[in-house]
C-alpha cells in the first residue's frame with residue numbers, strides 16, 4: 001500500500017492516476033469528506049479523511065504502508081511542522097520509503113514556500129528513512145486559470161513581466177516520475193529535479209498559444225495590485241497572498257529554470273513540450 005498525502009489537490013490526483021496505471025494500491029489522505037470522490041475517481045483504493053496535524057489519524061493512515069508520498073499543501077504557513085509530523089509517523093510505522101514532493105530550487109530563501117521545503121528536506125536526511133526527493137518546476141497546468149482570457153480576448157495576462165523566464169513541466173510527467181520512484185527499485189537516496197524541455201519567456205509562451213489557437217495572443221503583465229484584489233476576493237489567505245506575491249517578484253527578477261535531462265532519463269522518453277500540452281487543452285480540458 002502507498003499512502004499519498006495532500007491527495008485531493010491537482011498534484012495528488014496526478015500521482016494517484018499514474019500509480020493506478022501501474023496497478024499500485026493507493027491510500028489517499030484527504031482533508032475534507034467532499035474530496036473523497038475526486039481521489040476515488042483518480043483511482044485510490046482506500047481513502048482516509050482528516051488533518052495532517054492529527055497524530056491518531058496519521059498512525060491509522062500509515063498502517064501496512066510500504067511507501068509514503070508526502071505532498072505539502074500549497075502555500076501553507078506550517079509546512080515544516082506538517083512535514084515533521086508526517087515524517088515522524090512514517091518513522092514510527094517503519095515505512096520502507098519516504099518520497100517527498102518538494103520544488104525546483106528549494107534553496108531560494110526569498111520564496112518562503114521553497115525555503116520551507118528545504119527545511120523539510122533537511123529533516124528527511126536526518127530521519128534515517130530511505131527517501132527520494134522530487135523537485136518539480138512550474139506546472140504547465142498553471143496556465144489553465146488564464147485559459148479563458150487567452151481564448152476569448154487573445155491576452156495571456158500574468159502577474160509578472162512578459163520577459164520572465166520559466167521552465168515548465170507537465171504535471172502528468174511529474175505524476176509518472178512519482179509513480180516510477182514509488183514502484184521501481186533503485187531510487188532510494190535520490191534527489192531529482194523535474195523539468196520539461198521548454199525554458200521560455202512569457203512572450204514566447206504567448207507565441208506558442210498563438211500558433212496553437214491560430215489567432216494572435218499577447219503576453220501582458222497584470223499589476224500586482226490588481227492580482228492582490230482578485231486574490232483577496234477569491235478568499236486567499238494573507239499568508240498565501242504574501243507568499244505568492246514574493247514568488248511573482250522572484251520569478252520576474254531571476255526566473256525559475258532548470259534542465260530536462262533528469263526527467264528524460266527517469267521517464268525513458270522526452271518530457272512533454274509546452275506546445276503539445278497546450279494543443280491537448282483544446283481537446284481535453286480535464287488535464
Ligand SMILES: NC(=O)c1ccc[n+]([C@@H]2O[C@H](COP(=O)([O-])OP(=O)(O)OC[C@H]3O[C@@H](n4cnc5c(N)ncnc54)[C@H](OP(=O)(O)O)[C@@H]3O)[C@@H](O)[C@H]2O)c1
Pocket residue numbers: 005006007008009010011012030031032035050051052053071072073074075076101102103104113136137138139142
Ligand atoms: N503548482 C506548481 O507549479 C508547483 C510546482 C512545484 C511544486 N509545487 C508544490 O506542490 C504542492 C502541492 O500543490 P497542489 O497545488 O497540488 O496543492 P493543493 O491543491 O493545495 O492540494 C493540497 C491538498 O492538501 C490539503 N490540505 C491542506 N491542509 C491540510 C491539512 N492540514 N491536513 C490535510 N490535508 C490538508 C488541501 O485540502 P483543502 O482544500 O481542504 O485545503 C488540498 O486538497 C505544493 O506544496 C506546491 O508548492 C507546485
